[in-house]
Amino acid sequence: MKLTKNVIISRKGFQPLPSSILLKGGTIVDPLQNVNEQKDLMIENGQIVQLGRIESKNFEGDVLDCHKKVITPGWLDMHVHLREPGYEGKETVATGSLAAANGGFTGVCCMPNTAPPIDSQEIIQYIKDRSKGSLVNVYPVAAITKKREGKELAEILELVEQGAVAISDDGSPVMSAEIMRRALEYSKMCDIPVIGHEEDSTMTAGGDMNEGFVSTCQGLNGMPSVAEEIMIARDIMLAEYTDARFHVAHISTAKSVELVRQAKIKGIKVTCEVTPHHFTLIDETVRTFDTNTKMNPPLRTEVDRQALCEGLKDGTIDVIASDHAPHSFEEKEAEYIYAPFGIIGLETSLGLALSQLYHKKLISLEQLVNKFAVYPYRILNLECPEIKTGSVANLTIFDPQESWQVTPAKFLSKSANTPFANWKLKGKPFAVVNNNQIFVSVL
Amino acid sequence: MVLHSKHLLGLDGIPQKDIITILDTAKSFREVLDRPIKRLPTLQGKTVVNLFYEPSTRTRISFELAEKRLSADIVSFSASNSSVKKGETLIDTVKNIEAMKIDMVVVRHSSPGVAHLLARVLTSHIINGGDGGHEHPTQALLDMFTIRQKLGNLQGKTIALVGDISHSRVAMSNIYGLKKVGARVLVCGPSTLIPREIEKLGIEVYYNIDEIIPQVDVLNILRLQLERQREALFPSLREYHNYFGITRERLEGATKPILIMHPGPMNRGIEISSDVADSDHSVILEQVTNGVAVRMAVLYLLAGGRSETH
Ligand SMILES: [Zn+2]
Numbered sequence: 001m002k003l004t005k006n007v008i009i010s011r012k013g014f015q016p017l018p019s020s021i022l023l024k025g026g027t028i029v030d031p032l033q034n035v036n037e038q039k040d041l042m043i044e045n046g047q048i049v050q051l052g053r054i055e056s057k058n059f060e061g062d063v064l065d066c067h068k069k070v071i072t073p074g075w076l077d078m079h080v081h082l083r084e085p086g087y088e089g090k091e092t093v094a095t096g097s098l099a100a101a102n103g104g105f106t107g108v109c110c111m112p113n114t115a116p117p118i119d120s121q122e123i124i125q126y127i128k129d130r131s132k133g134s135l136v137n138v139y140p141v142a143a144i145t146k147k148r149e150g151k152e153l154a155e156i157l158e159l160v161e162q163g164a165v166a167i168s169d170d171g172s173p174v175m176s177a178e179i180m181r182r183a184l185e186y187s188k189m190c191d192i193p194v195i196g197h198e199e200d201s202t203m204t205a206g207g208d209m210n211e212g213f214v215s216t217c218q219g220l221n222g223m224p225s226v227a228e229e230i231m232i233a234r235d236i237m238l239a240e241y242t243d244a245r246f247h248v249a250h251i252s253t254a255k256s257v258e259l260v261r262q263a264k265i266k267g268i269k270v271t272c273e274v275t276p277h278h279f280t281l282i283d284e285t286v287r288t289f290d291t292n293t294k295m296n297p298p299l300r301t302e303v304d305r306q307a308l309c310e311g312l313k314d315g316t317i318d319v320i321a322s323d324h325a326p327h328s329f330e331e332k333e334a335e336y337i338y339a340p341f342g343i344i345g346l347e348t349s350l351g352l353a354l355s356q357l358y359h360k361k362l363i364s365l366e367q368l369v370n371k372f373a374v375y376p377y378r379i380l381n382l383e384c385p386e387i388k389t390g391s392v393a394n395l396t397i398f399d400p401q402e403s404w405q406v407t408p409a410k411f412l413s414k415s416a417n418t419p420f421a422n423w424k425l426k427g428k429p430f431a432v433v434n435n436n437q438i439f440v441s442v443l
Numbered sequence: 444m445v446l447h448s449k450h451l452l453g454l455d456g457i458p459q460k461d462i463i464t465i466l467d468t469a470k471s472f473r474e475v476l477d478r479p480i481k482r483l484p485t486l487q488g489k490t491v492v493n494l495f496y497e498p499s500t501r502t503r504i505s506f507e508l509a510e511k512r513l514s515a516d517i518v519s520f521s522a523s524n525s526s527v528k529k530g531e532t533l534i535d536t537v538k539n540i541e542a543m544k545i546d547m548v549v550v551r552h553s554s555p556g557v558a559h560l561l562a563r564v565l566t567s568h569i570i571n572g573g574d575g576g577h578e579h580p581t582q583a584l585l586d587m588f589t590i591r592q593k594l595g596n597l598q599g600k601t602i603a604l605v606g607d608i609s610h611s612r613v614a615m616s617n618i619y620g621l622k623k624v625g626a627r628v629l630v631c632g633p634s635t636l637i638p639r640e641i642e643k644l645g646i647e648v649y650y651n652i653d654e655i656i657p658q659v660d661v662l663n664i665l666r667l668q669l670e671r672q673r674e675a676l677f678p679s680l681r682e683y684h685n686y687f688g689i690t691r692e693r694l695e696g697a698t699k700p701i702l703i704m705h706p707g708p709m710n711r712g713i714e715i716s717s718d719v720a721d722s723d724h725s726v727i728l729e730q731v732t733n734g735v736a737v738r739m740a741v742l743y744l745l746a747g748g749r750s751e752t753h
Binding site for chain 1: 455532533534552553554555556557559560574575576577578610612615638639640641643644
């Protein structure tokens with residue numbers, strides 16, 4: 001028996017999967033197969049060929065020891081800023097994909113606020129070319145409107161034909177109800193969701209943090225929670241009126257969760273996602289003036305944070321997505337009002353979700369896999385990977401019990417703007433398998 | 444006398460003891476200002492840098508005079524806006540200045556938290572000369588000094604901050620400081636200029652000036668930022684003056700003499716009428732004189748009475 005010599009040792013980028021590899025001793029959790037049990041898993045040429053108890057004694061290939069590890073269908077982070085083209089100093093498709101793999105993801109959706117934005121077939125093709133041959137699948141989200149200006153619809157049918165999996169003007173709201181209505185109507189022809197960055201910008205202009213007691217104390221301009229809720233209420237009504245599919249990006253307030261909950265009860269086609277930082281942190285942390293507490297939507301109050309946890313628990317919130325937003329050190333190490341919004345998240349998402357949700361008994365491992373894999377794939381109308389014989393091996397492997405310290409020096413993202421440096425988390429990415437490649441996490 | 448704090452970043456994070464120490468120390472410096480020779484050798488050999496990233500005349504002159512009267516070597520640096528200029532970051536600028544061997548930095552900036560940022564990256568003592576809408580501790584200390592000078596003490600006194608409260612660093616530092624020494628603090632202004640949940644700081648909120656005038660010992664009238672009208676926070680200067688301006692007629696509702704204060708610069712005829720500003724109850728110019736004494740006290744205490752516990 002060879003003890004994983006190729007697999008474990010090489011930690012420089014994605015490695016080709018050995019032609020025959022046995023994942024030994026792991027617990028398979030696949031809600032689509034209704035499976036949660038210890039099983040060995042044999043992969044040949046990137047395909048799952050055998051599941052169950054497999055003796056390694058006479059096995060000739062590589063063995064990856066997966067004792068204490070959980071093996072699930074590969075995770076998809078449906079809200080990531082890869083920054084390419086235009087802001088390659090912050091992140092590239094290559095570095096963002098490495099960060100994704102390091103954090104336990106085999107797929108990411110990249111948001112269209114690039115320069116130029118993802119509003120043409122050429123840019124979609126460019127991103128696809130940049131990610132060719134990667135372990136991590138990159139699914140572009142195209143702009144709703146040309147140049148993300150909120151004025152004229154982008155050529156949505158062409159963009160979808162080229163590979164866009166959803167449309168969003170993320171980073172900016174669609175302020176015109178008329179444009180949003182037409183986008184929803186139009187999107188029905190290609191069965192993609194419209195993803196809303198929900199913020200009435202007439203109320204948030206010049207804001208740096210959540211409006212409330214802490215913004216009063218800090219003397220920072222506030223971004224009121226109602227600015228988000230107004231837009232979610234509007235877009236839920238438009239989704240109902242048009243019978244289209246609407247997805248709320250990075251939901252952050254208690255009333256927003258309630259709006260989505262009620263809309264779902266009425267049968268409106270609305271889904272939503274939350275970021276790990278919104279279910280972990282609150283606006284009180286802004287008291288440090290650390291610019292890694294500055295993001296949009298802003299960190300809200302404890303009441304909001306608890307409502308987000310409740311929404312995750314009762315299923316109102318479908319998806320956990322990081323809103324990975326890389327910025328360079330010198331941009332973030334600035335005066336609070338001049339620092340850009342956003343933090344990175346790909347490499348802390350899994351650890352935070354396990355620490356804050358699973359270990360606090362808010363959600364089970366199955367629910368976790370639903371929110372990180374099954375539901376994002378379903379919302380985007382993509383096939384979710386499955387763990388069964390005959391399927392392509394697209395796997396996320398993690399240790400739910402391992403404690404570790406977040407060390408930004410180990411991140412593979414080009415940026416390190418995180419408020420979670422030095423945090424102790426329980427639950428750590430171990431490895432990902434996809435596209436006949438493997439990557440073992442170096443966190 | 445020594446301070447427990449290494450810096451003066453705000454009155455929120457500073458112990459009550461330090462506030463009292465500064466006010467007591469300022470008293471002796473205030474006497475020095477009435478002498479024919481106003482210079483003391485206290486800070487000889489110390490270097491103070493004044494970094495003003497926001498235009499300011501009076502605060503800057505007040506700090507510079509305080510420094511000169513303590514015989515410090517001083518350098519002043521003005522820049523309209525740090526991030527507008529391409530290239531060097533604020534942190535690089537201040538690290539470069541500190542590399543020239545300095546002891547103290549006075550900083551004013553339009554972003555909340557800049558004094559805290561400097562305290563994190565530099566080893567010098569930092570004095571916050573006003574950070575955006577956050578804090579302006581020396582202004583609040585000179586206000587408290589003036590009230591103490593005129594009314595004997597601060598405990599149990601009722602002080603109203605009037606007008607443009609939202610994003611007023613003067614209001615915030617006054618609230619933190621006055622609450623720490625046991626004063627009763629009211630704020631009064633248009634509801635659109637009072638920030639959310641400010642009552643959680645243990646103060647009372649009013650929207651009608653005539654309701655507070657019979658209750659107060661001090662009216663601290665804040666400068667109205669005129670650009671607020673464009674932000675739709677109030678409809679017109681006329682209406683503002685009619686409902687919130689402090690006038691002689693309005694003061695007739697008083698049941699005892701009221702100390703009239705203003706941090707300056709005043710918009711005469713808007714938040715305060717000239718007959719009030721120039722009346723016997725007005726201590727507005729004395730605030731300015733006291734400002735030098737209070738800043739001398741802060742500089743002296745931070746330089747000499749350094750505590751190693753931080
Ligand atoms: Zn967004």
